[in-house]
Amino acid sequence: MTATNDNATAADFIEVGEGADARRIAVALQPPAAGNTLAHLVWLGGYRSDMAGTKAVELAGLAARLGTGCVRFDYSGHGASGGAFVDGTISRWLEESLAVIGHAGKTLGTRRVVLVGSSMGGWIALRAVAELASRQDIEIAGLVLIAPAPDFTAELIEPNLTEAERTALAERGQFEEPTPYGPDPNIYTLKLIEDGRANRVLTGVIETGCPVHILQGMADPDVPYAHAVRLMEHLSGDDVVLTMIRDGDHRLSRPQDIAKILEAAEVLAHGQ
Template identity: 85%
Template sequence: MATANGNGDAVEFITVGTGGDARGITVSLQRPAAGNGLAHFVWLGGYRSDMSGTKAMELAGLAARLGAGCVRFDYSGHGASGGAFTDGTISRWLEEALAVIDHAVKTIGTRRAVLVGSSMGGWIALRAVEELARRNGVEIAGLVLIAPAPDFTSELIEPNLTQAERTALAERGQFEEPTPYGPDPNIYTLKLIEDGRQNRVLDGVIETGCPVHILQGMADPDVPYAHAVRLMEHLSGDDVVLTMIRDGDHRLSRPQDIAKILEAAEALAGAP
């Protein structure tokens, strides 16, 4: 089913999964201008973010100015999509990302794409490239990774668990953590943490086969900039640019941050 949003973009509702695992995913598809040879942008949001956030909308605006295609969507349990947030895992959200890309291929003819991943979306982007390499149909022209958080469950959460949090995971299957980004706490489930171990990327050489531009704030309280440096070391076979923003936070949503993100995305979307 499709409708149109206020920007004239098509809003599609697709189903991912079957039976009791089925969930409705909301997708915004921005068609490219006729004859436009630029790669399409695919937005991969962060944990508890949605496709109406500042960076996602700015990317859609860039695509409109360039006449390029743009794909945005909400993971299950996020934004306008169905499903329970606490059912979410990296594998589940990756499955949805791949289903959305497949849908974009069929609907707006996406054949070349720049994946733009923010925070957890950076992890999803790296896993998506790995999975897409096994298929035919979509060439990844580049990755823009914004404060990327690959392996955050095993690298940033598990080592810092308090005894109370470990007890909550064992007894309730989840724990809650206050966040400065909204009134509701972040929820981390045991299934998310266990599944994260199965989706690790920082355990060997990462081969994306495309240029990668990482943008990282040095004042990021959530993902230390050393994490971005470590990621760059694992991308040893790729053409990688790492932009450190000295006073940048985790969101990187200030006008000057957005300008750097859009510059990187536009450069990677160049015509073949």
């Protein structure tokens, strides 16, 4: 099943997992112009976001202007992908991310990539770098981390659980929390929280082997800017830039925010 979006990007599906664990993942691959050697841009979305969001679409637009490839997709339980959202974990969404990157390698010839991760996608980007380090077919040219939320289950959710939420996790395996970003509440499962502990990255030195640019709003109500500072302290490389946006919120979707994000992605795509 194939469709075409406004950016002339082929939208297709790949199968990830086996048997009862199999799920169809919606993927949008934007091919590079002939002879273009810039790193391809890979979008890693946030919790409950999808590849049709403002930042993802703007990133695809940048790739088109640069003539390079762009990879977008929806995690299982998100957007056009199959699977139940409540089955989602960091490990599961990481598996899908790696599968999509591998698929892009076969389909687009993707060999060098800039991972652009928003919120939870920043956590998945850091885990993906570690998983891809031993592979010879993919080189990480850089990371752009937008309001990154590594270890958010252990660092931002668990310490702030109410007694009612702890009871709901114990009795129902999940709890709901209102969100200003839509009519439906966020759902956090015990499975997600337990898996998050196994995927923590803020436990020692994080070696990415590539340049990293973090963009963080100081008015972010969801991920305190101190979290971004802490992440920077764990990154081992010297080539790490942290841009604080004083009035920026968590989404960083205003035109001026997106301009900064695209500038960072373009610099890293060029290998500068």
